[in-house]
Each structure stands twice: as structure tokens, then as C-alpha cells.
Amino acid sequence: MTRTDTDVLILGAGASGLFCAMTAAARGRRVTLVDHARATGRKVRIAGGGKCNFTNLEMHARHYVGGNPHFPKSALARFTPWDMVSLLSEHAIAWEEREHGQLFCLRSADDVADLLEARCRAADCRFLLGQRVEGVEHDGEAFVVTVAPAQAAGGDADGGAYASANSGTHAGTEGASPKTIRLRAAALVVATGSAAWPQIGATDIGHRIARQFGHAVAPSRPVLVPLVMDPQWPLHGLAGIALPARVTTGGTSFTLPLLFTHRGISGPAALQASCYWQPGEPVEIDFLPGANLDDLLRAPEHGKLLVRTLLGRLFPDRLAERLVPPDLAGRKIAELSRSARAALHGAVHAHAAVPTGTEGMRKAEAATGGVRVDQISSRSMESALRPGLFLTGEVLDVTGQLGGYNLHWAWASGKAAGEVA
Ligand SMILES: Cc1cc2nc3c(=O)[nH]c(=O)nc-3n(C[C@H](O)[C@H](O)[C@H](O)COP(=O)(O)OP(=O)(O)OC[C@H]3O[C@@H](n4cnc5c(N)ncnc54)[C@H](O)[C@@H]3O)c2cc1C
Incomplete structure (x- = not known):
């Protein structure tokens, strides 16, 4: 087993994980991202029919549903649609406005995911792709996350190994495969999204990790669905x-x-x-x-x-x-x-x-419910129950309407965590 230390460990190299990594690395933090998928930002890459509806010019908390309608306000106020447009413009990514203030890429959604990944790599973020999370614990000083190679091509959709780790048999502590890695970090960011669209490896592992640290989770329901x-x-x-x-x-x-x-x-x-x-x-x-x-x-x-x-x-x-x-x-x-x-x-x-x-999770662009936000800082996305634990994006009980709101929430909440983690 290999053991490595990092400052910020991010579970999920999707929309909010990448944004968080980019932000934290720009502050000089050593960042590691873990994802069971072998490519970054898989939902970003299929978003908006492949053109990625990456934000909306009409950005208000009223476009979100969740247990606390005020929760998204702070992060949204500090990362506006024009901030996202500026980022794309810096990288010469062309976009267009469609009806109802929706902004889409002109060429491909890949441009957005590639841009975020490139920014992370340029800032020396370390990517552990094709790795599934076997166990998460806190040893009193830092978070310790055990990861092992994912078996399925697109990622480990059932997260079964994590479930058994929760019940006390942490893989990686005994009988670990030589490829098992134990990662230690003072800050852990859970950016594993929701279970919507499981065919590309979406899971509810983030909810299980949050519960493990005492957070309540509102039941998930498929939305943005026929x-x-x-x-x-x-x-x-x-x-x-x-x-x-x-x-x-x-x-x-x-x-x-x-x-x-x-x-x-x-x-x-x-x-x-x-x-x-x-x-x-x-x-x-x-x-x-x-x-x-x-x-x-x-x-x-x-x-x-x-x-x-x-x-x-x-x-x-x-x-x-x-x-x-x-x-x-x-x-x-x-x-x-x-x-x-x-x-x-x-x-x-x-x-x-x-x-x-x-039509269920397989045809849902998002899922409502998720980690209840009453014990989460709306400024930094940090847990009030376990300092150093951050939760970002769709794993939280914040769900946007159709029109670029979910990705914008992922960017804004990822950035909010990355500024502090
Ligand atoms: C078909 C489709 C189209 C969409 N189009 C749009 C759109 O145009 N505009 C918009 O605003 N929103 C859109 N959305 C919603 C948007 O993509 C999500 O809300 C957003 O990606 C959530 O960001 P996130 O970082 O929270 O999660 P994600 O981007 O889903 O990232 C989570 C990451 O965690 C990883 N992960 C999950 N489980 C595990 C595990 N057990 N172990 C390791 N890694 C794991 C995943 O592989 C993934 O990379 C769309 C969604 C779908 C399904």
C-alpha cells in the first residue's frame, strides 16, 4: 500500500470538484482529486446536449429548490455568470446566449471540462482517476481516505466497497491490494454529485460519507426528468x-x-x-x-x-x-x-x-434532496460538524432549475470551498 499526503483531497473530479481544485491550487495548496471515472467532468461533457449550458444570465436563489432557499445566495453572489464568461473568454471558448438567458458553448462541452482540467494540471493538481473510494475516516488529526483501482470501465457504480468500509472492515488496512493507496489530508472535499444519470457512474457515495460524519440527508428524487x-x-x-x-x-x-x-x-x-x-x-x-x-x-x-x-x-x-x-x-x-x-x-x-x-434517475439531469445544509456554511461549504470537511455541488440539498443553474451552482460552491479548504 502506498501512502501519500496532500493538503486538499477532493472526491469527485466533476464540475464542482474541478472548480474547487483549480481555486485551492491557485492559493498554493497541494491538491489531489480522486474519481472512479477515467475521464474528468463526465457530466459536464454531456451537458446541454454536448454544448454545455454552463450558466444563466438570470441568476437568483429563486431558481433553486432545497431545504433552505437562502443557502445558495452567498456563493452565487461571489461567483456571477459574468465571472464564468470571463473564464471562458480567457481561454477563447466561444459561447452564445439562447432564450431565457441560457449560455451555451458554441463548439463543445468538452471545451469547458478540458479548460478546468488544464487549469488544475497547470497548477500541479494530482489526478487519481479510475480509483474508487474504499473508506473514509478521520484519525483525529486528518482525513484518511483509502482508494483502490475501480473495476468497471466507467467507474464503480455501486460503491459497495465503500459501504463495507463504513461497516468497519476498511479495505486497505488489512489484506489490502498492493495497488491500494491511503491518502491523508487536512481538508476533504466531497464533490461526488448526485445519483442522477447512473449510466456514467453517478452514485450517492457523497450522502453516505456525509452521514458517516453526522450529517442528515434529505431523500433524493429524480428531477429535470420526463x-x-x-x-x-x-x-x-x-x-x-x-x-x-x-x-x-x-x-x-x-x-x-x-x-x-x-x-x-x-x-x-x-x-x-x-x-x-x-x-x-x-x-x-x-x-x-x-x-x-x-x-x-x-x-x-x-x-x-x-x-x-x-x-x-x-x-x-x-x-x-x-x-x-x-x-x-x-x-x-x-x-x-x-x-x-x-x-x-x-x-x-x-x-x-x-x-x-x-422516468427515473437514468433519465434525470439532476436529483433533489441531498445533504441538508443546516450544518453547512453557506460561505465556505464547510461542515459545522467536522471542521475540514467540505461538501460542494449537487451532493448538497440544492438543486437548480433547467437552464444552466446546476452547473453554475457546481462552479460557485466549488469555488467557495476552494477559497478556504
Ligand atoms: C445528461 C445531463 C445533462 C446536463 N446538462 C446540464 C446543463 O446543460 N446545464 C446545467 O447547469 N446542468 C446540467 N446537468 C447537471 C449538471 O451536470 C450537474 O448538476 C453537475 O455536473 C453537478 O456537479 P457536481 O460536481 O456536483 O457533480 P458531477 O459533475 O456529477 O461530478 C461528480 C464526480 O464524482 C464522481 N463520483 C461519483 N461517485 C463516485 C464514487 N463512488 N467514487 C469516486 N468518484 C465518484 C463522478 O464520476 C463525477 O466525476 C446535466 C446533467 C445530466 C445528467
Whole structure:
């Protein structure tokens, strides 16, 4: 077994781990990053459909969900979207603004991950890639982390060895393989992200480490994920249809493109809504946001039209057919009773359905829940329970909406920890 010392040991060479490493190394700290993946920043590299929605010009704590809505404010105030833009500009990485203030790379998401890795390497950070965490402990003076080569190509997705280490049989102390390394550091940064998108090696190891040091963890739930509807849902079978809609759930609404899928709904409106949806609760869809069907029904020029004709002008044909109550489809608009108008209004502006679930972690861009922040410093991300322990990025109970908020949180919280660790 090899034993090496370092000042700052970072678990996870993803978005927040790289940012933290770069920041700490710039202060002259000796930094080591451990990751079971063989490449750095794997989620960064697939983010934004390969173009990486790396930040958003409208950056406020209200774009985040979590147990304490004020928690992200300090780090966000000290690392703004323009700070990220400046960093990219220093490295001549071209970007563009898209709708709703979202900033994307023009060429490739790899540019961002490569830039962060290059900055770390230039500052002599040490990378231990393809290494899984076998055990974490504190010997009274420093953190001691045992790592060993990961077996799976993309990383050790089950983290089983860590689980057994927690139960007292620390690999590396007895019967250790010659390739086992024991790392000692005064500062330990847990930047292992959430369990969303496990197919590239995402795990909940960070939650287990946090629990080991006494932190409470809010249950994780997949978010930024398509919602699944019951097969009996009257709008089933419309896969491929996309239109602007207002989706409301948990008291929050989003007016954005909505996409029907084979199993339910997706598109930005549904993905955003998934952050606020609770199992068993309904979602309400307004298919005509920003307009009032009553006004269209009352317009004199529409009086002689059949209901199905007017709705056919407003919506894709297959959707129009499903939205109109069958007994009203062939009626003339001028002849509709007050209750018939109300039924039509409800069908178009307030379609309610209770999703049966989501497409799960494999299709979720993020997970809510995570390490509760009441025992974490919002300034430095340091644990109040174990000085020297830092938690950054998505491992914390801070989840951003769609639009570059999760990566920006990873940068900002990683930087906050790197300034102190
Ligand atoms: C498909 C997809 C697209 C996305 N697109 C965007 C986007 O465009 N904009 C945006 O803002 N957000 C996006 N996100 C979310 C964003 O990528 C994450 O919120 C962000 O990467 C979290 O940063 P992090 O540092 O906390 O975790 P990560 O970047 O996930 O890094 C965690 C690191 O820890 C390592 N790790 C995990 N478990 C272990 C273990 N047991 N042992 C050792 N290492 C381990 C992982 O390999 C990984 O390198 C997307 C997510 C997905 C899945």
C-alpha cells in the first residue's frame, strides 16, 4: 500500500470538484482529486446536449429548490455568470446566449471540462482517476481516505466497497491490494454529485460519507426528468407533438415548450415542473397560455364555426381531437351553452392529470434532496460538524432549475470551498 499526503483531497473530479481544485491550487495548496471515472467532468461533457449550458444570465436563489432557499445566495453572489464568461473568454471558448438567458458553448462541452482540467494540471493538481473510494475516516488529526483501482470501465457504480468500509472492515488496512493507496489530508472535499444519470457512474457515495460524519440527508428524487402518465390518460398516444404550454404543479408554473412522449410528457415545461412535482399530486396543463379561449368563443367571426374547426386552428390536429369533449366537437360555437363553454375552457386551459411517476434517475439531469445544509456554511461549504470537511455541488440539498443553474451552482460552491479548504 502506498501512502501519500496532500493538503486538499477532493472526491469527485466533476464540475464542482474541478472548480474547487483549480481555486485551492491557485492559493498554493497541494491538491489531489480522486474519481472512479477515467475521464474528468463526465457530466459536464454531456451537458446541454454536448454544448454545455454552463450558466444563466438570470441568476437568483429563486431558481433553486432545497431545504433552505437562502443557502445558495452567498456563493452565487461571489461567483456571477459574468465571472464564468470571463473564464471562458480567457481561454477563447466561444459561447452564445439562447432564450431565457441560457449560455451555451458554441463548439463543445468538452471545451469547458478540458479548460478546468488544464487549469488544475497547470497548477500541479494530482489526478487519481479510475480509483474508487474504499473508506473514509478521520484519525483525529486528518482525513484518511483509502482508494483502490475501480473495476468497471466507467467507474464503480455501486460503491459497495465503500459501504463495507463504513461497516468497519476498511479495505486497505488489512489484506489490502498492493495497488491500494491511503491518502491523508487536512481538508476533504466531497464533490461526488448526485445519483442522477447512473449510466456514467453517478452514485450517492457523497450522502453516505456525509452521514458517516453526522450529517442528515434529505431523500433524493429524480428531477429535470420526463413525467410518466397512466396508460388510461386521455392524451396518451400523442408522442411527438410539441407546443408551448403552461404547466403548473406544487404552486409553481412554467410556460415553455411541452413535448408528448410515448409514456407521458417531457420538454422544458415538464422537466421544470418535475422539480416541484410530488408523487400523487396533479399537474395542470394550460394548452393556450397567454390567450383566453372565452374571448375566441365570443368573437363574432367564430360563431358559425364548429368547435372542432376552431380547435383545429389552435392546436395540432391529433391534440385538438383529444381535447374537445366528443359531444361538443360537432356543435356550432354560437350555440354552445354556458356550461359547454366552461367545459371547453377547462379542457383547454386546465387539463389536470396525476403522473404515475417519472422516468427515473437514468433519465434525470439532476436529483433533489441531498445533504441538508443546516450544518453547512453557506460561505465556505464547510461542515459545522467536522471542521475540514467540505461538501460542494449537487451532493448538497440544492438543486437548480433547467437552464444552466446546476452547473453554475457546481462552479460557485466549488469555488467557495476552494477559497478556504
Ligand atoms: C445528461 C445531463 C445533462 C446536463 N446538462 C446540464 C446543463 O446543460 N446545464 C446545467 O447547469 N446542468 C446540467 N446537468 C447537471 C449538471 O451536470 C450537474 O448538476 C453537475 O455536473 C453537478 O456537479 P457536481 O460536481 O456536483 O457533480 P458531477 O459533475 O456529477 O461530478 C461528480 C464526480 O464524482 C464522481 N463520483 C461519483 N461517485 C463516485 C464514487 N463512488 N467514487 C469516486 N468518484 C465518484 C463522478 O464520476 C463525477 O466525476 C446535466 C446533467 C445530466 C445528467
